[in-house]
Amino acid sequence: MGEAVISLRNVSKSFGEVLANDNVSMDIYKGEILSLLGENGSGKTTLMNMLSGIYYPDHGEIKVNGNVVNIREPKDAFACGIGMVHQHFKLVDVFTAAENVVVGIKQKGHFDLREVAHGIREICDRYGFVMDPDKKVYDMSVSEKQTLEIIKVIYRGADILILDEPTAVLTPQETDRLFNVIRNMKKDGKTVVIITHKLHEVLSISDRVAILRKGAYIDAVPTKDATEESLTEMMVGEKVELNIERPEVKDKKLRLKVEHLSCYNADGVQVLDDVSFDAYGGEILGIAGVSGNGQKELLESVAGLQNTMPGAKISYYAPDDSGEHELIGLTPRKIRELGVHLSFVPEDRLGMGLVGSMGMSENMMLKDYSEGHSIFTDNRKPRELAEQILKDLKVVTPGISTPVRRLSGGNVQKVLVGREIAASPAVLMTAYAVRGLDINTSYTIYRLLNEQKSKGVAVMYVGEDLDVLMELCDRILVLCGGKVSGILDGRSARKEEIGRLMTTYGGRKEKG
């Protein structure tokens, strides 16, 4: 297995009362691809941030090549040969690739950008990247930005690369390309650590898997001895059933008809282009696409939060056959006053769906606080609802008046989904409903969505994990560049096909 390039011994780090890493001791070996696996909030990123100089450990020591080091800032990390690519890219938009690569490097005189460009091309040739050194960052796709981040750390001489959730923003094809590059790096003698929670990726790329759970180091196993089930068990601490149910669609009824929907965002960029589709009660309609291809605007248009271009129609058909309502041009309150039961779990949970500084109880009345004629708010009903959700969904919180901002991501989402479902919706829209949630909470959410589906609710599920979309949804609508590039049957769709539609315009199929 070779020698350890990095050894962590009894490393701990806490934030306030939260213990992010608890006495972690582990080794990273030279020339290996190591997956660091754990659920959200298990301390993977914190641990690696201590190697890259973002955080400083409270206790414990770090050895690089056998020497004890104090990594106080990212510069120290580079001096040790450690480079990290963060989940949120740290690039200057108006700079070119070459300028971004050298920004922050201290050097007398001025940079010879031609030399830098030459260096970049050399790195590209060696590992199989494609990058134009003169391209500005704002012209780059997400995957190009990531490539640039990796080139940046290699250019600065990193021998140990840490990649934080590198595939979260990539299509399946882009992921394959990235993995090839990583394999080339390994051949070149570099050490790569990938932080992830996607099991099939762990199995396909890494040599070894190290598992963290709730801040503690559990174990490391060679990938060839691991299975999805065994890894999940170590990650969660108990056996988990990994199958998502998909009950048969029964009593399918047209609930929402969207026609010729187009809109522009605040910067004047067209984000939706002539989108048309139907959503039916009793089914889950998945919406796939690379993040930022119009998913957010699509849902917000239906919810009455987005200005749309003339010519669009969004017709709502009430479940009691009481008629048809046009939703375009209505505010969220008008929509509610018409008796349209629309529930919406937005992507930005604390910035849109909930008020972070308020407790569960006060958040319950966010949408219906104005009902009734009294000038005072009715606090009794929301409190009862909060107690109910606390019990039903097992929300972990010190109390229903604790600000929801202080809850963990999974509990925040339970509060939000709980409220939206309690409103007995006819249409339920969710955006990235399980992003950042642990496995158990994710499965709770899938179960709740299936429950709504069997009640005859039209569920719309915007997701990023194609495996989940293919297991959960009855139909999958694929967005690309604000256009519908295809609507597939969830039971027969193939991953490669979805991936292709995510990156190709047009090619519209018949609605199925």
Next chain:
Amino acid sequence: MAKAVKKEPFIRLAKRDTMPTAKKVAVRLISILAALIVCGLLIFAITGLNPLEVYSTMISGAFGTKTRIWSTVKEMTMLACIAIGLAPAFKMRFWNIGAEGQVLIGGIVTAGCMIYLKALPPVALFAVMLVGSTLAGALWGLLPAVFKAKWNTNETLFTLMMNYVAIQLTSFFVAKWENPYGSNTVGIINQNSQEGWFPSVMGTRYFISVVLVLLLAVLMFVYLKYTKHGYEISVVGESENTARYAGISVGWVVIRTMLLSGALCGMAGFMAVAGASHTISTSTAGGRGFTAIIVAWLAKFDSATMLLISLLLAFLQSGAGEIASKCKLNSYASEMITGIILFFILGSEFFINFKLILRGKKEKEG
């Protein structure tokens, strides 16, 4: 490699989760105590005076006689009234830096009523002044709110600039109402007849102001905490996106809240003119519109705390004035003391939110 073998950083910051309320109060009290000690050392170093003597002079300056007590209370009610007016705007994260102007406009209307409408019966005059000054303040607050709601202009700059307009207007009216001619002041309005002056109740002219402000404090507490309007203000202040998601009309809430905020600041101008100074000048607001921002924020918009902090600041001001004359320090010395104390109070918030960790893993509590 050798480069990376550095020492552990000497001091590090770590965010605290939460601190028990008792400890928070203790930290704040300690900060005031520390401020007093620093002030004492400074006074001794510069002037050689006994700091304890200086402090006792401050206390007697603020609370020594009945007149002094009422004068301190008057100052407190003014500050508290403006702070109560600012609270809903700031809770909505609308940076109303324009209280100074809103107070002045309320004051101008009050003075105008006292001059032109003195023939009215006292109760009617009182009502007209009250309504007129609040309406004027509300309108002064409405303008930046409408621009914010319709065109998303920057309310900080807008309200700030409105102050200068109000100051110029005041200068204009001071010149117009000049009395006696050539003095460039308005003088005491209705000095002999005392029309429009707050009547004496319980032996003091400030009694009505105190009752009014206490009433406002209670109403504001209820308004922010228990009403639908208060709920809307909290939501808009936290996140406009959440407010839109909830179906709240953000523009309308902004306008409505600024009407209220401006109205209460205008009412403070009414109390300043009819209830206290009985004159109008460009210094009628006297920077209280800015000091009240500190009061509102330090109190986190809680009514009772706003009253307490107003009292502390009023005490500092009255006491500082006294040491300036008694101990032959000029007024800058007293302003220094106020500054040092505010600095420590604000600084204590840092220790409530963060802790320091010194090299060698010793954790130092704030």
